[in-house]
Amino acid sequence: xxxxxxxxxxxxxxxxxxxxxxxxxxxxxxxxxxxxxxxxxxxxxxxxxxxxxxxxxxxxxxxxxxxxxxxxxxxxxxxxxxxxxxxxxxxxxxxxxxxxxxxxxxxxxxxxxxxxxxxxxxxxxxxxxxxxxxxxxxxxxxxxxxxxxxxxxxxxxxxxxxxxxxxxxxxxxxxxxxxxxxxxxxxxxxxxxxxxxxxxxxxxxxxxxxxxxxxxxxxxxxxxxxxxxxxxxxxxxxxxxxxxxxxxxxxxxxxxxxxxxxxxxxxxxxxxxxxxxxxxxxxxxxxxxxxxxxxxxxxxxxxxxxxxxxxxxxxxxxxxxxxxxxxxxxxxxxxxxxxxxxxxxxxxxxxxxxxxxxxxxxxxxxxx
Amino acid sequence: xxxxxxxxxxxxxxxxxxxxxxxxxxxxxxxxxxxxxxxxxxxxxxxxxxxxxxxxxxxxxxxxxxxxxxxxxxxxxxxxxxxxxxxxxxxxxxxxxxxxxxxxxxxxxxxxxxxxxxxxxxxxxxxxxxxxxxxxxxxxxxxxxxxxxxxxxxxxxxxxxxxxxxxxxxxxxxxxxxxxxxxxxxxxxxxxxxxxxxxxxxxxxxxxxxxxxxxxxxxxxxxxxxxxxxxxxxxxxxxxxxxxxxxxxxxxxxxxxxxxxxxxxxxxxxxxxxxxxxxxxxxxxxxxxxxxxxxxxxxxxxxxxxxx
Ligand SMILES: Nc1ncnc2c1ncn2[C@@H]1O[C@H](COP(=O)(O)OP(=O)(O)OP(=O)(O)O)[C@@H](O)[C@H]1O
Ligand SMILES: [Mg+2]
Numbered sequence: 198x199x200x201x202x203x204x205x206x207x208x209x210x211x212x213x214x215x216x217x218x219x220x221x222x223x224x225x226x227x228x229x230x231x232x233x234x235x236x237x238x239x240x241x242x243x244x245x246x247x248x249x250x251x252x253x254x255x256x257x258x259x260x261x262x263x264x265x266x267x268x269x270x271x272x273x274x275x276x277x278x279x280x281x282x283x284x285x286x287x288x289x290x291x292x293x294x295x296x297x298x299x300x301x302x303x304x305x306x307x308x309x310x311x312x313x314x315x316x317x318x319x320x321x322x323x324x325x326x327x328x329x330x331x332x333x334x335x336x337x338x339x340x341x342x343x344x345x346x347x348x349x350x351x352x353x354x355x356x357x358x359x360x361x362x363x364x365x366x367x368x369x370x371x372x373x374x375x376x377x378x379x380x381x382x383x384x385x386x387x388x389x390x391x392x393x394x395x396x397x398x399x400x401x402x403x404x405x406x407x408x409x410x411x412x413x414x415x416x417x418x419x420x421x422x423x424x425x426x427x428x429x430x431x432x433x434x435x436x437x438x439x440x441x442x443x444x445x446x447x448x449x450x451x452x453x454x455x456x457x458x459x460x461x462x463x464x465x466x467x468x469x470x471x472x473x474x475x476x477x478x479x480x481x482x483x484x485x486x487x488x489x490x491x492x493x494x495x496x497x498x499x500x501x502x503x504x505x506x507x508x509x510x511x512x513x514x515x516x517x518x519x520x521x522x523x524x525x526x527x528x529x530x531x532x533x534x535x536x537x538x539x540x541x542x543x544x545x546x547x548x549x550x551x552x553x554x555x556x557x558x559x560x561x562x563x564x565x
Numbered sequence: 566x567x568x569x570x571x572x573x574x575x576x577x578x579x580x581x582x583x584x585x586x587x588x589x590x591x592x593x594x595x596x597x598x599x600x601x602x603x604x605x606x607x608x609x610x611x612x613x614x615x616x617x618x619x620x621x622x623x624x625x626x627x628x629x630x631x632x633x634x635x636x637x638x639x640x641x642x643x644x645x646x647x648x649x650x651x652x653x654x655x656x657x658x659x660x661x662x663x664x665x666x667x668x669x670x671x672x673x674x675x676x677x678x679x680x681x682x683x684x685x686x687x688x689x690x691x692x693x694x695x696x697x698x699x700x701x702x703x704x705x706x707x708x709x710x711x712x713x714x715x716x717x718x719x720x721x722x723x724x725x726x727x728x729x730x731x732x733x734x735x736x737x738x739x740x741x742x743x744x745x746x747x748x749x750x751x752x753x754x755x756x757x758x759x760x761x762x763x764x765x766x767x768x769x770x771x772x773x774x775x776x777x778x779x780x781x782x783x784x785x786x787x788x789x790x791x792x793x794x795x796x797x798x799x800x801x802x803x804x805x806x807x808x809x810x811x812x813x814x815x816x817x818x819x820x821x822x823x824x825x826x827x828x829x830x831x832x833x834x835x836x837x838x839x840x841x842x843x844x845x846x847x848x849x850x851x852x853x854x855x856x857x858x859x860x861x862x863x864x865x866x867x868x869x870x871x872x873x
Binding site (some may be wrong): 249252267270271272275276277279280281283285286287288296297298299300301348471 | 764766767769771772773774775776777784785789796871873
């Protein structure tokens with residue numbers, strides 16, 4: 198097990214603009230750390246810098262407390278799983294798995310033993326003599342995993358390893374990888390653009406956008422307390438509902454059309470804010486609730502839940518998520534209720550505003 | 566499940582047959598232009614050559630008397646022809662392995678990601694853009710014993726007066742060297758293309774595994790390049806058997822028939838001695854020799870090729 202630390206790391210490919218800007222993060226031994234962000238935000242670049250495949254422009258990279266900026270990849274004692282698996286097409290599965298082990302002074306017997314062990318673990322025993330092209334996508338994926346396991350490296354890097362698989366296999370491999378990591382106790386740095394993968398697999402995750410780290414934390418913490426509107430809209434499906442609003446004494450005014458009265462939780466200092474509400478916090482009003490009426494513009498019944506798109510204002514649509522199957526029709530006027538504690542306020546520039554009673558909100562939401 | 570297929574009603578069979586006819590005709594129509602060209606310039610001359618090889622001919626190349634395999638029997642006893650065979654085989658052995666190996670080394674170097682590598686790539690492949698005639702003339706000047714640059718340079722090291730094209734011992738080597746130079750461009754370009762086709766993540770994976778350069782070359786690069794290498798070797802081999810231009814310009818088959826390879830000998834027999842029958846017989850022998858070599862290469866060489 199080894200700790201991986203990045204200290205003020207910057208990366209520039211062409212010497213002009215930075216692809217990665219001032220990234221500092223410390224990844225604990227044995228942790229499952231996920232890098233998540235939209236396409237082109239620099240996730241692969243970070244991973245490749247840690248692997249040593251890409252030079253670091255400035256800043257420091259420490260593995261196990263030792264500065265490794267100039268160290269060649271093979272001496273960093275890590276393994277990597279590539280997006281396209283990078284299997285050697287002319288070698289058998291077994292040769293692929295044991296490729297390069299001889300450089301670590303491992304005897305032929307030990308190589309064989311480790312290979313069988315890994316194959317056993319991943320259910321590849323029957324395929325050891327086949328070539329990669331004779332395997333299915335999921336099996337190839339497992340060969341790539343096996344190759345990472347046999348090195349017994351304490352750190353494993355994965356770059357979108359599941360993106361070539363279909364949805365069903367993906368969720369299966371997700372839990373397999375997670376279990377494997379727990380069993381072996383390795384430090385995992387995992388890149389994905391899929392926020393579901395990030396939420397379900399990570400011990401901690403880092404959300405990236407345009408080369409800048411947006412927020413680092415446990416998945417639920419990020420989900421519940423997004424630090425800016427980018428994180429709020431990137432994490433969660435459907436994303437958090439966001440809308441600009443004016444603060445008028447004790448109410449919010451949306452686009453001078455809709456007013457919502459709040460009693461306690463208004464941000465005090467701001468005139469203009471961006472209001473965010475998770476879809477699951479918008480529910481059908483009970484009697485006695487202070488409800489508002491909105492027109493339904495779309496309904497998606499997904500079996501376990503129903504997504505209801507409604508008109509917040511003429512130009513803005515919000516989504517409510519109700520569990521169960523609801524018989525709501527497009528065009529219907531429904532009374533809706535949002536708990537005051539569910540509102541999250543952002544500054545106009547997108548940063549989260551300090552909520553007066555955020556601790557209360559936190560405990561209230563984590564209960565469920 | 567094993568019920569026999571119902572017998573097709575005759576009408577539908579006819580329709581289907583008509584349709585197959587139509588598609589066949591359509592296919593032939595598309596092939597027609599190249600079929601015509603091939604027939605005029607390739608198949609007809611080939612058949613004509615085979616036909617002539619069993620005849621004695623007059624000076625215009627008209628068959629006079631059927632002699633069967635006599636032309637061949639005569640050739641196999643003829644010292645000059647056997648010398649041609651020897652020269653050809655030597656020439657192939659000199660040029661093919663060397664030019665493929667040289668081009669491979671250059672391609673491996675040019676495949677590195679370095680600043681200004683494009684310049685080297687252009688240089689290495691530039692001989693492809695030169696005609697055989699032009700480059701032969703250049704080499705002729707360079708080989709010239711009195712004004713040639715090669716002897717000038719050698720004289721700095723105290724070696725003097727090497728008769729590159731006039732000494733029967735080295736004339737074939739000299740022609741081979743110039744041929745290697747001419748072939749390298751094409752071979753290099755194809756091999757470089759093959760190298761660039763290899764997925765870079767395979768190399769990255771090897772870097773993380775930490776294998777040495779030679780191990781990577783042996784276990785990753787060469788196996789993945791093997792289809793390209795196979796292609797290049799086959800083409801070079803055929804090409805080398807058919808060398809004509811540089812021999813005609815540099816040595817005219819001399820000195821003492823040292824560079825009189827089969828193709829040149831065919832040319833001399835046919836168009837200088839007007840002995841078309843014998844020339845045709847040589848051409849037929851060359852054809853079958855190339856056929857057999859290529860066949861053997863496919864049979865034994867292709868086993869080591871990893872198609873992806
Ligand atoms: N070799 C390179 N040379 C120049 N620019 C590059 C190179 N590789 C990546 N970039 C740039 O760096 C930025 C980040 O790329 P990167 O591959 O890290 O994105 P990513 O987050 O992995 O995206 P994806 O999810 O699509 O894989 C992109 O804007 C890309 O154009
Ligand atoms: Mg990427």
